[in-house]
Amino acid sequence: MRHLLTLLCLLLALPVAGVLAAWLGLDAQALDTLVHQASTVLPGYIGQSTVLTVGVALGVMALGTATAAAVTLFDFPGRRVFEWALLLPLAMPAYVLAYAMTDALQPSGLLQGWLRAQTGATGALWPDVRSLGGAVALFVLTLYPYVYLLARAALGERAAQLLEAARLLGAGLRRRIVAVALPLARPAITAGVALAVMETLADYGVGAYFGLTTFSTGIFKAWLVMDDRVAAAQLASLLLAVVAGLLWVEKRAQRRLRFGTSRQGGGAAEAQPQRLRGHAAVAAIVVCALPVLLGFVLPVGWLLWMLLQEVRYAEFGLPLDRFAGWAWASFRLAAMAALLATALALALGFALRPVGGVRRGLLVPAAGLLSLGYAVPGTVLAVGVLAPVGLIQATWPGAPATALVTGTVFGVMAAYLSRFSAVALQSVQAGYARISPNVDETARLLGAGRWRVFGRLHLPLLRRSALAAGLLVFVDVMKELPATLMLRPFGSDTLAVVAHNFARDERLGEAALPSLAIVAVGLIPVLLLSAAMRGGGRD
Template sequence: MLQEHPLALAAMTVAVLVMMPVLAVALSLMDWSTGETWRHLLDTVLGEYLLNTLVLCIVVALGVASMGVTTAWLTTMLEFPGRCTLEWALVLPLACPAYVLAYVYTDFLQFVGPLQTWLRETFHWTRADYWFPDVRSLGGACAMFMFVLYPYVYMLARSAFLERAGSLVEAGRSLGLTPWQNFWRVSLPLARPAVVGGVALALMETLADFGTVQYFAVQTFTTGIYRAWFSLGDRIAAAQLATALLSVVALVLLLERASRGRARYAAGARGRVLHRRPLQGAMAWLATASCVLPIVFGFLLPGGLLLRMAIVEGDAQFGERYFELVHNSALISAVTAACAVLLGVLLAYAARLARSPWPSVANRVVGLGYAVPGAVIAVGVLIPVARLDNALAEAIARLTGNNPGLLLTGGIAALVYAYLVRYLTVALQSIESGLARITPSMDEAARSLGAGRGETLRRVHWPLLSGSLLTAALLVFVDVMKELPATLVMRPFNFDTLATQAYILASDERLAEASTAALTIVVVGLLPVIVLSRRIAHQR
């Protein structure tokens, strides 16, 4: 029971606080006062929201699956020029948020951009002589998501191939299977849970995005939430749209679970060393090109274009304003990372010590927050926090005679709360992984020496967890630095971050001025990517 240890009660309290915004959004379905707004949405854009969201999910799912599985299988099973470098470089696009790619490629591919200008000057074309696709479209948004999200599938599929490939691929070869048959009949079926899991992560990021679809004028549920709240002034309708988006996320997760059925995927023997099949000639260079192109379009080209804009065209706002943005972004990210690590230690330690299953249940509940888009969390946080704020203001006014106004809604505390709802599970997973590597016998040895639970945590667990704690803090810090929709909705007055500044300037077609903020986000995003790259290099 919860009385067995106070940490269990604390863990359940954290779980309730994390689920409160989601429950607030879901309870909005009980409010029927938004009929006029819903009739307007139904008559105008609701069908478009649904269709665009479904098309995004389908196209992105197919794209990231094909790119991620292909690159993972090539770097795991075959030997070709540059493979050792490409196997870790393929995760670099994770450093670039999709909305940053949207800004860069719009500038690069537009009519007055470098590419079309070069084509006209080289071939002496006029506007009527050629056709060029419009990147600011639904197809362009799909491409942006595919280039930055395929590493989710790549990393999970590659790990699955490494774990299961050694003996099973050799067995397939002994039965006369060609490499292509081995892939379809052995490797891919066994990697299916990893592939589906990576696709599910990519789809959740797609559904959570706001900057890309808004900048490309693609109407989805995420942009609809923002429009209902700020353009129509109807927070209940925004919450109900958020509930619809939450239903789509839940459907993605259910489909991921149902796709497995009753199948079980054992890892099998790992003792046999995997012998990669060497490629020769044109096939070897084709494999190299297949792995290089995603890196070029997802990281090298946009990174180079941002650097060029920042240096050649320059940022008129670089200076005091830029350093203010860096300070705001670093402050809010550091505060959230510190809180996430402390709460993550609390939750993980409660599950380790408690005899009841409740702390473990609380950790799983907290994990659901990451699947909730930032726009949904922002709406869910604002509804209960605004009510609490109004209640506090009324109480203080009755006691003092002065109305203090809103104390929580317009401050950093509510924004940090929203970030924690979404990113606490990122810290928790890293800390749980670190704790799992500490054997219970070490706890028993510490207790036999007279150390209590608090002293055991401080003197035994904390030093051993230092690496996991730093990783958790780093991942949360970078995620908060890149977060856009929740920040746009909930940031305090006159409190801009690098992400919001890049979005606002890009929306005003001031792409050169947005380049410095966007480039900083990419550089900071490289930090966890470097950590992932080192882990991949150690898996060879």
């Protein structure tokens, strides 16, 4: 069983190897392609991707840290509501927010038309949302919760006590925050920024809809528009190198997230958040309310308005039968991926459990290699799945392996499992961390075999962890766009693909329904996470 799991992990890590293998066949033609890219499109990809990621990094750092500090270190009206409401933008995919905000804020839209009528102004009242700056703002609004979550957890450990000690030593409020709170949260902020930047680099929907020339859009164009496998793989490998560097930064920051959690003598209860009044309280409310309003409440409200307008004025009516087909395709793919990823995670978690002196051999590095998949963009994984197919077709025309992967559920599942198995494995391993090794040893002393221990003891104890793992994978697959767009079976469009296609054709009213469905599904883990954080705060 251990050898089978090792082989499966290595197979699921093949897409990354498929991208890197493109450099092994670097012949004269491939070298010419690389030189041509370097002199034409590559500077644009590097320039726009750099500006985008730097802007997002600075934005999520500022917004995530400010909101985390506000709800953790201070007390003001509405603080308890903002603690969970600030998580809501996590449910909003960036490409869905782009569709809603473009329709709401465009010069010919209802909002600008009403403002021009009221003020007598002419022309556009603000810059076009569909721009590089607009993309930065949208990513900041949807990705700041990564920094908010980690910074809030870091500040919640000991920040209140240390700030109280600094106050007793005579330090002012500004100095307490700059010299005590921010250094305490720096590793968490770094980790959150790295996660947000990786998500930005992985995006395809916003870049394609806004007409940006980023690495993700370039990979997609090279493969499906220009039909250039070598160019796509080369671009994918460059993006993979950047993501690997960011992943190293994130892992290093995570290792530094070590704070004293001991609460002896009731010190935590004595150090309360500082009460804000007057202008300071208003400022805290504004800082916390704006990202919630702009990143969730207003976009959802606008999508609902667009949907109602579509139902009211469209002559053909709402295509509920077609919507049911898209929803079923999304549900089927997401459910299959969730079941397979959860089953794999349970088997891996059991095999990796360090009890009983079981030799794990290559399974540990193989599982570690699989865990890197979540940081790999969907476009890279799609190219990694298809790149070996191109090599097989070139050397063996008509090979059956090509029909098995290209445009089939098998190929889509390979990409999904390569990327999202890490999410399920992390949840299952967190569940295993709460099961004492003494349970296994006691069962073995009573004569129970390994599989009986797994079935009779571990599975009941891991039920909640397995459910959480499946739910997280399900939601991630529902929102996944680039890999699905490149690998999906013919005639099997998902909600994400349909929303993207409608928005690309400027049919934003029809894109509202699938977009709202994606947001509704994404709310499930956000609400569960919010409940878990509130529960943790009461312990």
